[in-house]
Amino acid sequence: MAEYKRSSLIASAPSGYCPGCLHSLATRLISDVLDELGQAQNSLNVISVGCSALNIKYWGGDFLSVAHGRAPAAATGIKRVNPERLVFAYQGDGDLAAIGLAEIMSAANRGENFTVIFANNQTYGMTGGQMAPTTLEGQVTTTTVNGRDPSTTGYPLKMCELISTLKAPAYVARFALNSPKGINQARAGIKKAFQLQMQGKGFTFVELLTNCPTNWHLSPLKTLEYMDTNTIPYFTPGIYKDCEVDAE
């Protein structure tokens, strides 16, 4: 535990992420868990469109980069013809909860045996900070300059809550990456999801609450505080579904 080393799946290229962006921490956690499970070589990362697409530069493991929102569809094709690979998709909130809503809900409902890691930063980071389906009420973005107004834009979508209404998914959980405790829980959650996939239990979903210092116009440190006061109260962390517990 004391040893600090580069994860085997992070290539030695400079990170493309903005300083303080939690996408890089999330990526690191995934890589660490795959190392720990001895699955680094067997894993296949389905890289979506958004800031996560920067991963094509420095994800050192196997990957397939796919169209905006379609990662769960592509992962379905992959896993159906190559069930022995550990397959996961890494998607942002615009990618997963707007343009890809049909794909994520349908893959979850079919109980596809792969894992989706969902990085929820409440904005469209890559395109410059527009409103995402997860943008908080009143949150200022480049397309909600007076703050998100639910009367015309609806309310932030809670994906864990939605997906956990489905029967098929094996594991659905949300963690916040703004504290050491949250980070450790997230690591355990990702591990659990991958283990369930390896046991063939079906669809696993891990939502990670992340930040966007650049488009939130806050310093990295301030984004962590903002998450405590704004994000976490709305997007409640926790385990929403666990087939092992539910079966008891």
Add this chain to the structure above:
Amino acid sequence: MGDKKFMKGNNAIAEAAVRAGCRFFAGYPITPQNEIPEYLSWRLPEVGGAFVQGESEVASINMVYGAAAMGTRALTSSSGPGISLKAEGISYLAAAALPAVIVNISRGGPGLGSIQPAQSDYLQATKALGHGGFHAMVFAPNSAQEAVDLVYNAWDYAERDRNPVFILMDGCLGNIMEEVDLPPMKELNDEDIPGWALTRRNDPERDWQLSLTPIYTEEMLEGLNAMAGEMYKSWETEDVKYEEFMLDDAEYVVVAYGIASRVSKEAILKLREQGYKVGLIRPITLFPFPKKVIHDLDYSKVKGIIDVEMTLPAQMHDDIALQVLERCPIYEYGRSGGCLLDDDGVYEALLDIVSGGENNG
């Protein structure tokens, strides 16, 4: 040899796909191609393949993208509105250099159109199957047997070029029952999985990275586009397929593909009986288009080209005109919107043209 069956066109191509080694299909219901997913839903599991009824055509083509990336021979099929939705994924297949086969059993358009057969998707198929300026080979069979043969070989082209292959048929061909001679099952093994595929079936210990992406630097993208341009040119010299019918002495040359070519042949035979010298060029590959045979006609003899298509206005016209170069008139005859070409209609229209309008009685 010889596995003769009496089959519907749609079922025949589904079986041909299986025998070609296709082991993944994803699709969404739409008439008039439903027999393809219905057949494959039970047939693929029989041979260890996978069938997924996707939540949409967008999802289905992206499932195909995923399966194709693993080196699996993958197929999707649809019709008009669904093909529009597949445009995204087809473009991504071309970008990531992935082979796959897409079948369009086309129907009347535009928009939702009608569920009746039409040939309204020629321009979409040959000019822009999606954004970004790529092409796929487009095969247009005119019988169930030819569809079987073309589908059977489609992945060989797709894998050779690492590019999607498109089969353009219409609701008539998809739904007619004809005798087909089915080819033998291709037995593909692990060694047949292309080296670029993201599968580690052969070598779980391999420690180098496997990756496929449609994202490139500007310079790489330009290089890939230039290479694709060279590939399209090579198709023109290597892969053009067409049929000539009674062409040698023809004074009027019908150009028609798919179902329109069959109806045209009937009319031509009737006109020949009356002494009219009419022939036919039938493009089998729509892209690459059979340019040379049209360009090299003896225009001192040929008095007119007649473009017969089951769509209005004719969509092949410009491709023909670029070869005719105003050396003779180009006439058009067609039906559209799901109204079918029929023997009498085509015969009357051709007669009117070849008789110089003298046969109005």
